[in-house]
Amino acid sequence: MTDDPNLPSALAEIAEDFHSVSDRERLELLLDFSRELPDLPQKYGDNYAESMEQVVECQSPLFLAIEYDDAGKVELVFAAPAEAPTTRGFASILQQGLSGLSGEEILAVPDDLHQRLGLAKAITPLRLRGMAAMLRRIKHNIRQQMATAQ
Template sequence: MPLPTDAPEPVRAVLAEFAALPPTDRVTLLIEYGDELPSLPERYADPAASMERVTECQSPVYLAVTASADRPGGVDLFVSAPAQAPVTRGFAGLLHELTGQLDATQVAALPLDLPDHLGLDAAISPLRLRAMSGLLARVTRATAAAHR
């Protein structure tokens, strides 16, 4: 299923990066995105108390989306995902990267089937793909809510 041709350039670039690799290397690339996920600021030191739980994930994953103070019209995404869940953490890192390059309208409009376009279905379980879709759905909803 092709991604809409009007997808923002950063999304198309990420998808092209994944498409250029064999499936096993795609998983490695995704995990590398997780390695780049920044530490949480102090206000989110206790994710369970200060962030939204992503219940679609088996691991304890939490997120918060706020209007960006540095990028007018943008959002800041904060995600707590354990290192013991490298695929989920990797997708969180990928979303963090994308949200830093898109405005709130573009983030809220990200296609919910984006994980399907990464070409990981041969390398990871459907359960992990559903977790990625759940994380994305929560990011898009929280982004829309942060910019009402």
């Protein structure tokens, strides 16, 4: 599955990368993404658990913050331990693929993104549920922000 018209261009490119490799190599690619997750901005400091939202559906401790610029574009910030490479990998995919988009563009991303990446054979169903939960939580928070902005 390449050139998915239902995905924003950055996510479509990532999906194409995943579909250009074997199932085994997809896990390696996910691990590559885990190493690309940006460091937590200094403003969140050591007490990020108090200023960020925990995605409790994830098996590993994952924290999320959604920031908006003046134009309403979204920036995703994640905190995930190095010992959770699959969680970090998917967080990095979301950060790279969704940051810079509007809330409406993110809400249009299909909920089955993890399936569109072809990860079902590479990681466990429990990890897949955590990945789906990350996207659901992002969308839920965007909907809440849009409702309060009106």
